[in-house]
Amino acid sequence: MYGWIWRHLPGNAWVKALISIMLVVAVVYTLFQYVFPWAEPLLPFNDVTVDNQ
Amino acid sequence: MSVRVIVRTFSELCITVGAVIVLFVVYVLFWTGVRADRAMDDQIAALHDQWARQTPRAAPSTSAGAGAAAAATPYRDGRPFAVMYIPRLGFTWNKPVLEDTATGTLEKGLGHYKGTARLGQTGNFSVAGHRRTYGDPFKDFPELRRGDAVVLTDGTTWFTYRIDEGPYKTVPSDVEVIDPVPRKSGYTRPGRYLTLTTCDPEWGHSHRLIVWAHLDSTQPVEAGEPRALRR
Numbered sequence: 715m716y717g718w719i720w721r722h723l724p725g726n727a728w729v730k731a732l733i734s735i736m737l738v739v740a741v742v743y744t745l746f747q748y749v750f751p752w753a754e755p756l757l758p759f760n761d762v763t764v765d766n767q
Numbered sequence: 768m769s770v771r772v773i774v775r776t777f778s779e780l781c782i783t784v785g786a787v788i789v790l791f792v793v794y795v796l797f798w799t800g801v802r803a804d805r806a807m808d809d810q811i812a813a814l815h816d817q818w819a820r821q822t823p824r825a826a827p828s829t830s831a832g833a834g835a836a837a838a839a840t841p842y843r844d845g846r847p848f849a850v851m852y853i854p855r856l857g858f859t860w861n862k863p864v865l866e867d868t869a870t871g872t873l874e875k876g877l878g879h880y881k882g883t884a885r886l887g888q889t890g891n892f893s894v895a896g897h898r899r900t901y902g903d904p905f906k907d908f909p910e911l912r913r914g915d916a917v918v919l920t921d922g923t924t925w926f927t928y929r930i931d932e933g934p935y936k937t938v939p940s941d942v943e944v945i946d947p948v949p950r951k952s953g954y955t956r957p958g959r960y961l962t963l964t965t966c967d968p969e970w971g972h973s974h975r976l977i978v979w980a981h982l983d984s985t986q987p988v989e990a991g992e993p994r995a996l997r998r
Contacts, residue, residue: 715779742790750794754900755870758972759795762905762965763868763880763895765942 795900799874803902806875810847810863818922842866842879849886851877851894852918852996856907864919868895877904883945884959886919887926887985893945893962898969898976905965909934911978916995917961925986925993928961933978936967944977952979 719737723730754760842848847863854860864886868878877896884890896905917928932952937944945962948954952962959982967974986993 715776717775745787745790746794746798750791750798753791754795754799757795759897759900759966759970760870760873761939761972762873762897762975763878764937764939764944764964764975764977765880 799900800902803874803897803900807863807902810865810876811850811861814847814850814863814922821922842885844881845869845872845875847876848879849919849921852920853911853915854918854995855911855915856905858998862896862902862904864894873897874901880945883962884947886921887924887959887982889957889959890947891945891949891960891962893964895964898965898967905963906969908963908965908976908978911963916983916993917963917980918993918995920988923988925988925990926982927984927993927995928980929983930978930980933963933976935977935979936974937977939972939975941975944975944979949979954979954981958982 720730720734723733725733844867845865847865849864850861851864852861863876864879865872865876866879867881872878873895877894880893880895883893886892897903898905898908911930911934913930913932915930917930919926919928931954935944935951937951943950944952944964947960948957949960949962952960954960961980961982963978963980965976966972967976984993
């Protein structure tokens with residue numbers, strides 16, 4: 715999977731490394747900004763009320 | 768497709784899932800706290816702004832008049848209306864109190880149960896807060912003891928509540944704990960009460976911890992901080 719991505723990135727090794735880092739940052743950002751805030755309320759830490767309002 | 772490719776792809780997927788789980792733990796333990804601290808500071812700053820703007824109007828009237836004026840403004844959902852101080856949880860511990868207990872509200876501060884009494888009024892002013900995650904506002908909830916002060920201000924008045932009972936452990940369906948006269952607290956007559964709720968165990972949701980307090984004293988903000996907040 716990662717080998718496939720690496721082979722399909724353009725440029726020489728340095729350009730590929732740079733693009734890879736940008737991809738990783740983009741994925742982490744998406745996770746922290748959108749995916750985790752959606753997933754976190756599904757865990758029990760949010761249940762602090764007595765009537766589940 | 769060779770076995771080698773399948774095994775390698777599977778391993779890479781496992782590593783990826785593991786990395787995402789680690790990132791999620793970092794998010795829950797650390798990042799929600801960063802976000803919540805920032806959000807709570809914003810809420811408190813917004814409140815102070817709002818109070819600073821109101822002061823010229825409130826100043827000529829007596830504190831009773833200001834209280835009546837404040838009582839006329841209904842709390843708006845998801846908006847802050849007070850700041851809570853609990854010296855037992857830390858001398859610098861202060862959190863905004865917002866109206867309603869929706870998930871999004873509790874990420875920005877403590878949540879006031881809709882339909883329970885207003886701050887300082889007869890009835891039961893009930894507030895919920897996170898034990899863990901989102902800044903851990905009620906992390907040290909079990910440390911609360913009888914006689915501890917819970918101080919709130921709505922910009923015109925300081926309200927000092929004193930804890931009478933708790934922490935009391937109950938089940939999530941026990942809605943009686945936020946009744947105007949919560950039976951299990953030992954209160955028998957209507958009065959000006961406060962209830963705090965959070966989850967128990969720390970990371971779980973099987974139970975709730977409850978603390979009850981009664982209004983001990985009030986003083987206008989012009990009189991300075993109440994004694995409970997002085998060092």
